[in-house]
Amino acid sequence: MVDAQVVHRIGMLTRLQEIDTRLAELAAALAKMPSRAAAIDDRLQAARARVEEVKADAADDLAMIRRLEREIAATEEERSRYQRQQASIKGNKEYAALTAEIAAAVEHISAAEDEMLQLMEAEGAREEAVARAESEFARVSAATAEELQDLSAEESALKGEQVRLLKAREAAVSDLPEADLRLYEKIRSMRDGIAVVPVVGTSCGGCYQAVPPQRVAEARAAKKLVHCEYCGRILTKS
Ligand SMILES: [Zn+2]
Structure with missing residues (x-):
């Protein structure tokens, strides 16, 4: 069972990332x-x-x-x-x-x-x-x-x-919960403006390092926010 609230937060974070990426462009x-x-x-x-x-x-x-x-x-x-x-x-x-x-x-x-x-x-x-x-x-x-x-x-x-x-x-x-926003802004400021990335295959869509299967599964499950262990970006299911 996915957590509807977490799904919503991830959705909002993803939306925010899309907006910010386009604003930067x-x-x-x-x-x-x-x-x-x-x-x-x-x-x-x-x-x-x-x-x-x-x-x-x-x-x-x-x-x-x-x-x-x-x-x-x-x-x-x-x-x-x-x-x-x-x-x-x-x-x-x-x-x-x-x-x-x-x-x-x-x-x-x-x-x-x-x-x-x-x-x-x-x-x-x-x-x-x-x-x-x-x-x-x-x-x-x-x-x-x-x-x-x-x-x-x-x-x-x-x-x-x-x-x-x-x-x-x-x-x-x-x-978006304030803590999520703070986290998002912090990662974004440290990682070239990109805080939320999809898992691409079995790799982080931000730094392209391999994501362990356990984390890929967690990102899919959407029960909590999952981070790339190398770059710290928030991972979403592709
Ligand atoms: Zn990464």
């Missing part, structure tokens, strides 16, 4: 929420940074084109000035010096023009890169907004379950 899941939200935001910030980067590259190239334009115009002016000076010069030496200056200016202009042309040719590719980064940002932005919404819904659900379980815990606790 919920707490762990909720603790991960901020870092999960941060990881989602990191992806958004990376996509934003990429847009800024390609835009900055494009702006740099544009600034370089403007600088080359000014440089070409200034060198053109220099060249004209040398040519005007040359027209009024009589000495061969000075004339030759100005010829060299003019040749250097022409070479400088040609090099600057080549560089500018290359930059202008790359303009299409730059615009494409900006457009690609912007469309990627739009995609990531929409996806991450959805993920954050899902995460927030998940968090609400976890918190809701937490509130329900805390109420259920109160009910289970009020239904």
Whole structure:
């Protein structure tokens, strides 16, 4: 004959363990929420940074084109000035010096023009890169907004379950003899939050040590609380 009162106490302890195990899972899941939200935001910030980067590259190239334009115009002016000076010069030496200056200016202009042309040719590719980064940002932005919404819904659900379980815990606790509750809390605090385990085959479901047949029989009989002799956890029939 099983003892109905003991069966009830074991039932309540088992229920309490289920609640506490789930509460621990919920707490762990909720603790991960901020870092999960941060990881989602990191992806958004990376996509934003990429847009800024390609835009900055494009702006740099544009600034370089403007600088080359000014440089070409200034060198053109220099060249004209040398040519005007040359027209009024009589000495061969000075004339030759100005010829060299003019040749250097022409070479400088040609090099600057080549560089500018290359930059202008790359303009299409730059615009494409900006457009690609912007469309990627739009995609990531929409996806991450959805993920954050899902995460927030998940968090609400976890918190809701937490509130329900805390109420259920109160009910289970009020239904348990105080000595049982103290014992349960003591074992739980010493054994990784697990105080009540089933006998699995002929082993303790907590520490997996063999449980002597006599104890297995006692756990089945449910006439008293039976403990694992190694870890001290309360054994229930599987
Ligand atoms: Zn054990």
